[in-house]
Amino acid sequence: MVARAGRKIQPSIIDRPSLRWELLGFKNGEMGKGNLLLIIFVSYFGTKLHRPIMIGVGCVVMGLGCFLQSLPHFLMNRYEYESTVSVADNLSSKSFLCMENGTQKIFKPTENPECVKEVKSLMWVYVLVGNIIRGIGETPIMPLGISYIEDFAKSENSPLYIGFIETGAIIGPLIGLSLASFCANIYVDTGSVKTDALTITPTDTRWVGAWWFGFLVCAGVNVLTAIPFFFLPKTLPKEGVENSAETVTNDKEEKQSNGKKKRDAITKDFLPFMKSLLCNPVYMLFILISVLQFNAFVNMISFMPKYLEQHYGKSASDAIFLIGIYNLPPICIGYIVGGLIMKKFKITVVQAAHIGCWLSLFEYLLYFLCFLMICDNSSVAGITTSYEGMQQDFHMGNILADCNMNCNCPTKIWDPVCGNNGLSYMSACLAGCETSSGTGINMMFQNCSCIQTPGNSSAHLGLCDKGRDCSMMLQYFLILSVVSSFIYSLSAIPGYMVLLRCIKSEEKSLGVGLHAFCTRIFAGIPAPIYFGALIDSTCLHWGTLKCGESGACRIYDSTNFRRIYLGLPAALRGSSYIPAFLILLILRKHRLPAENASSETMLETKFTGKETECKEMDQKSKVLVDEELKTKL
Template identity: 80%
Template sequence: MEEIEKRIETRRVRCLTKMKMFLLAVTCAYISKTLSGSYMNSMLTQIERQFNIPTSLVGFINGSFEIGNLLLIIFVSYFGTKLHRPIIIGVGCMIMGLGCFLQSLPHFLMDRYEYESTVSVSGNLSSNNFLCMENGTQIFRPTEEPSACVKEVKSLMWVYVLVGNVIRGIGETPIMPLGISYIEDFAKSENSPLYIGFIETGAIIGPLIGLLLASFCANVYVDTGSVNTDDLTITPTDTRWVGAWWFGFLICAGVNVLTAIPFFFLPKTLPKEGQMDNDDVLKTDKEEKHTDEVKKEKDGITKDFLPYMRSLLFNPVYMLFILISVLQFNAFVNMMSFMPKYLEQQYGKSASDAIFLIGIYNLPPICIGYVVGGLIMKKFKITVKQAAHIGCWLSLLEYLLYFLCFLTTCQNSSVAGLTTSYEGIQHDFYVGNTAFADCNMACNCPTKIWDPVCGDNGLSYMSACLAGCEKSIGSGINMVFQNCSCIQTSVNSSAVLGLCNRGHDCDMMLQYFLILSTVSSFIYSLAAIPGYMVLLRCIKSEEKSLGVGIHAFSTRVFAGIPAPIYFGALVDSTCLHWGTLKCGEPGACRIYDTTNFRYIYLGLPAALRGSSYIPALMILFILRKRRLPGENVSSGIVLVKKKLTGKDNEYTDMQQNPKFVNDEEMKTKL
């Protein structure tokens, strides 16, 4: 008797250990995949400047991850449950590592990055050809040679980043549906929300590490080690600066490969966590599994695919939840993809500082919210209907707080000829090319080159030439321009490189925006786990993996792919000044109309999210009169437990004598 009990306890501990090993491995996989994803999102502006491409094309590159994902998501979600799920997840992690490596390749195949500038970095400044000289010859004018323009514009090095992102999306496909279904199949129903909460926490730790890595890389010049950084005339706050975006992708590749290793040592199946098991039950389970395998081989693996699809499509709660997810993901993808650019343009922060602030202020409260949400679900045994109400009303509260962000505004950077006149009067609208004024009319300056300087009068100019500067001292970033005819001050008419600072008021507005973002992130993440449990429990257990896969497929097709593209095109429409390639063709945008940018960045997600509460309220109404499959399972478990505990003496005898009942009776009672 003691030997049997020890054997049962040993097997139970072993099963629990393997479940915890799988939970740890999946959490690490979530960390690695979200590390790569957050790093990619944070480097979008660096990629845009490196390849001199518009924001809409960068959005397409970002959405290519979803293209790779949706190519396999439904097939992996359905067929993956029939195969060895841990090994499939491990192979996916290896493929993600390959994709990250491909994304870094263009740096090693391209020439050094050259930014547009009217200032020579060679150190030979005796001629001062870049300053205001009447009837002078400007050596920095763009070449008009068509072949040079075609060669630069038609450069397809960014295709490596695109293909690498597609491959990374293919590799990420099995992690979520197979990982979640594995836990749902072999974990206790009351433990499942807590486990999923831990996994989602890993999905927040990954972006935190990714954002910190991106912040570091964005602060390091792209060609560091190959060029003398002392000769640079730009700083990380300049919109022409490109950080070492390629370095982080190499780190992400290594992390993904290392994460794949544990999955190759995990079993295909596990006994249900907490299930009473002895030799007879295990023997019966093996016989049932063997019978099921024979039946599957006989009937075919795709026999249930169409019935499952039909059942899901006619499930009103499930379909409405997909509609909500599509609308919410459209808003979420847009905000997260372009948040670094928004902080750069709205508050004048460098890409490195913007990425760092996002990681510090947004991700910790999201991580805490996921864990707290899972604990609440476990401790108070929240039902599906209660979870739906919690998710809906908490999300609505956060949505109302979101509108306060419209008040955290900064004025456009004061750039003479773009946002203000040369007298310092703010323009209400963009009025076209007003780069020339009486003070620089005779300077023979180019108007397309973006090389801003800040005058002593607090006004920025598109170049030292357009500021009317006639003389310069110093070199590199410490260069000072003097005798500037357009800068009217009582002391000195001088300017330095870079845009002028926005001021203390703008810094305070940034703090208010970040505080609101922190509170909103916590409330939204607190509602995420209850909302996700509604998705898992509104479908039958045998349809769960396919249901999660279709949900992910829908959000990618209707949100993940199109959202960055159309949002990027809308952002491009607010550009005030485009960068210039060597041939004179437009490159990446250098400065935006911050007012219109703010309306698009905050207004469009607000409209999308607002429309998602209509199907949310419909779900609450349907749940009032509908019994979900998850509730049936729970009630069935309760009834079985009551039957097992109804007769104490019989139950005690059964524990003391395992042979008290035969195989069929034991099977019936369990």
């Protein structure tokens, strides 16, 4: 939905620079707001109800939210992008080229009633409400799902099961990114416009893909996913426990006798549980770690496609596809391997804390290699370089030069062309081109006075490629991201087990919900907003809308972009290791509730085992005595 400048929704909510930051939080944050409304209460009260049915209802509600988010596409006009070339006009007029003492017929701000209507558009309400509803539907899934497994799984099998769940949570985004890559490669208004007449390609920053199609697919998938949950039982037998007739009858009696007590304790236990969690030092330090780490990863994941576009010159479709292929499969493998290691070696909570901490620290040190994988800024005359091809600082006064001073060119319209000298220009007019041939994306420009090459100076639509060296740097960056993703996901399951084992079993669901609440309110919502503001501060040229407002950023300062994108997450993650080391110190001196519970169960099993042995000895001795009496008689 980014940068849909021609639609009525766009000038008021998406392409305005002051609100682009909010929209970036819109995608992650507004969904979190719907989640935040209910997550703590659902996490606590949901354990008293039928958890699988609540999860199924949540999936249906998520499908409804996705459908609402796709509605603006069907209620708005077609998308129009800024261009010096008007597709609807007769191209033989050549009014978009360099014409001395001529007039430019271009896409420019106008004063008309339509501009007022665009500003007052309320299409953004559908996106807002859809995100909130989708967040509400997501609320019961993770807290109730994790507690459902923890209650009925063996302690040594629980990490493996949770690893499978986390793997499923990654396979979904993997499929979603593949779908997003496919949709981003399709023009947003495909079917209603002639794509052959377009003068932009998916690599252009003005390109908008079919974003609405992905939401419709997700709506259908969420509804279908909900069906199996309605057939799961409310409770499952504890794994590894043999149910005899006596235990079944005892369980029924206990349930009947404790039914009224549990109903009365639903509300009475909430505040004590909250107090117990807030006074748990390991739990609170773990939340602090999660907030800092989540701030870093939300920023990196949200803006990674933009980073690959601007720094390495990839299209949005290619960037999304590369993220899905290179990052998500190693994460899936890491989750499963981490769960298998926890199960096979029966790793304790203290050992899990050390594994999670040191593996994460090792991956953090590898992360700094990303600072070495550098590409230069795109060479755009008048912005990043001079018209002679020399690197320069950005100054608005340098957009015009002697070669195009008399061409009457617009200086704000972004319609880039690549000259045969390897230098890009903001438009064919600013390149000094006087003639053109061809139509659509295959249009070529000749006799360009600003392109200083021997022979015929020509240009074609689009920015110039960044070159082979930049492509190699991208490959190194992706390989490093594969290794980093695997190592970090390998440490995720041990770290998550520390969270589950540091709280009491009856507080587990509420603890998971409170953890999700804190990460969303302190990271999921604010992170994309402040990070987007910092990245927008590196913009070198803003697009222009029909009503004269600033649109989306067309080109960034690649160097400053890289420093913010890599530097800020590095600082946030580095600070998270201070509470991590404090947890390791606390675990050396204190026992966790899960360890105490396990020791008590071990003692109980030993005690019951001794009792049974004593009973067996008594029975054997009685049998021997009876046999001796019979022989004497």
